[in-house]
Amino acid sequence: MEKLRDIKGLVExxxxxxxxxxxxxxxxxxxxxxxxxxxxxxxxxxxxxxxxEVLQKLRSLNLDNPKEVAYAITRYGRYIVNDSARAKMYEELVRRLTPYKYKKEVPKLDSETKKMINLFLRVHDE
Known part of the structure; x- marks a missing residue:
């Protein structure tokens, strides 16, 4: 038992x-x-x-080319509509642009339609 004296206590x-x-x-x-x-x-x-991106594409349209405008607004306009008032505006605009789509030679856009297009694009800024 003499040898056990060197044993120390437990260390934490x-x-x-x-x-x-x-x-x-x-x-x-x-x-x-x-x-x-x-x-x-x-x-x-x-x-x-x-x-x-769609808004930018529609804003960059050349209003002197009515056939291109009619097809582009019909195709891309629905992507920027997000409530019923704007949907009605879009439907009215598409109805007005339909005669410009299916003919080979189309007349220039009338001023009323141009105003509607500008209003449609301006409403979506808000």
Whole structure:
């Protein structure tokens, strides 16, 4: 028993694994939240850019070419309509532009139709 006198008591070893585990959970949760935010932002901005792209295309139309205007507004106008009042305006505009679509030679756009086109595009700025 004489030899056992050199044995010392138990020494406490610092254990940081619980704190590392909590830190890991916080970091992973934060990264997941940031990733979800970026995905939602990317999806949201894509819809907005498509609408803006269509508006830009319609605004750049040459009103001196009535056949091109009639086809473009009929094709792309529905992408920028988002409520019933604008839908009615779009339908009325398409009705007025229909005679310009199916003939080989078409007359110039009348001033009333040009005003409706400008109003239709201006309403979508808001």
């Amino acid at each position: 070893i610092p254990d940081y694994s619980f704190f590392l585990y909590i830190f890991f959970i916080v970091v992973v949760t934060t990264l997941a939240a940031v990733l979800v935010y970026l995905v939602i932002k990317a999806i949201g901005s894509r819809k907005k850019s498509k609408r803006e």
